[in-house]
Structures are given as structure tokens and as C-alpha cells.
Amino acid sequence: MTGSMMFTWSLSPAMMAPPSGSRRRYLETSPTTADYKVTRDTSIVIVLQVTPNGPWGKDVHPNMPVSTDELVAELRACFRAGATGVHLHVRDRSGAETLDPLVVNRTCLQVREAAGELGIQAEIGLTTGAWIVPDLAERIAMIREWEGVDCATVNLSEPGFDEVMAAMLDVGIGIDVGLWAPVETDRLLRSGLLPRVQRVSIELDSGEPYFLRGEPTELAQQVNDLLDDAGSACPRLTHGMNDWTWPLVQDAFRRGHDTRVGFEDSVLLPDGARADNNAQLVKAAVALQNS
Secondary structure, three states: OOOOOOEEEEEOOOOOOOOOOOOOOOOOOOOOOOOOOOOOOOOOOOEEEEEOOOOOOOOOOOOOOOOHHHHHHHHHHHHHHOOOEEEEOOEOOOOOEOOOHHHHHHHHHHHHHHHHHOOOOOEEEEEOOOOOOOOHHHHHHHHOOOOOOOEEEEEOOOOOHHHHHHHHHHHOOEEEEEEOOHHHHHHHHHHOOHHHOOEEEEEEOOOOOOOOOOOHHHHHHHHHHHHHHOOOOOOEEEEEOHHHHHHHHHHHHHHOOEEEEOOOOOOEOOOOOEOOOHHHHHHHHHHHHHO
16 A cells, blocks of 8 residues: 555543443553564655554553643654654543543644644544444534544444444545454445545454454455455555554554554553653654664
């Protein structure tokens, strides 16, 4: 996959463990790939996205950014370290995830201002996770009122994903497809929406809901083959969770895909040491890209 891409990091402050509707399970495990040397086409511009917290809280890491002030400060450090995008799980004052337009719009404005102060035109992405607002109509109504959002992830595993995507197209928010397993590719193709999406995020995890098995890079290859066979030239982002994080970051660099790192996916550096903050993970990804 070639083209002009950016690395985006998802930023989401969390006070508590995710609700039962969330697909992710956090495991602090060490990377399984020892050699992270990358051979890539240096003419490709890759988006490096930071995902600072996802649905997690300070029980996962004491420096997890939860409040808006913590989030903005953390993002400033990540932008300085080389992040060019963010993936936000916006929080309200209690620390709970929210899609409320008032909170979303205010948070996105603060993040954009922080990036602008550093001369960075950051891509601001959000989640549209159904576990945050289970009622589909209510969720779509909130999304329609968002401002300052460049794109948002829509998970193919969630009922009504096509309706969420259609609403985003109506209001000019880019669609970032959350594709969690090769089996979901057919769902995307049958929707007829692939030609209209901004990016496909290949998000692989050995945990729920699919409990994928095998080499993560081979599973990523399966998804890429299916998209290629469908004739899709849509930009792609590849990333993993827990011990699949760094092997799939490596795979993304090799393919010229966008990728992401951050406390949402793993708090561990490539050597298995625990990062002190998200910026350390960004620096590690930049070093891997340049190796």
C-alpha cells in the first residue's frame, strides 16, 4: 500500500476500566518480535498517530492522561516527539468516556490549539464506540453535532456501523474503518462504503472479541490481500494491541502504512521496558521508522 499517510496516535483519558461492551482487554506483556529493523520506501509520508489512553484509567498506568489538562499536556509532548495525529477517547469531568458534542468540540479545539502552537497540523480522530452511547439514534445525533473532528473510527463489529458512517459522510467527518479481523473484510465490502472512507485501520488483537491466533503479520497480510483483491487503494493504518503492538508497527512501516502507538494499545517499549509516558512510545516508533 502506497500513498501519502500520517501516523496518528489515539488519545483518550480514562478513569476506570472500560465497560463490558468494550472489546479490549489490557495485558501488560512483552513484545514477541526481537528484531524491529525496518526496510521501507522513504518517499512515503506516514501518519504517526498517538492513542494516549483509550478507555483505560490510572490502574493501567499511573501516568495515564485522564483529565483534559493531563491530556493536552501529554499530547504536546507527543507532538514534540514526532506524532502527527491523535485518536481521542474524549472524557467528561468525571473521567467517563463521552460523545457529548459540547465536551468533544471543546476538547478538540484545545488539542488543535496545542498542536498549532508547535506548528503541527495534527489530524484529530475520535472513537464512535457503541459502548459509550449504546442507543444508535442518540449516538448518531451527537456525532452530527461534532466540530473540529477530522475523522472518527467506526467499528465494523458494531450493529449500525453503516448508519454511523452515512451520518459522518453527511456532516463531512472522515471515516476511519475499524477492522478487527480478516472475517470483517467481507462486511465492509458488502456495505458498499469502502470507496468513500478516508482510511481502513487494520486493528489486530489476540483478545476479545475474536481471540485471533497465529502470527499478527500474517493476519495483517490476509486483510491486505482481501482489500487489494477488491481493488481498494484506500490508505491503511496497521496497529496491534498488547504484545502485538510492536510487530504490527514494524509491519506498518515496512508496508508504508500509517500506524499508531500509545497507552491505549500498550505501555511497553520495544525492549519490554515500561514507558513512563506516551511520548516515550512515540520516540520509540520514530526511532524504529528511521532505523
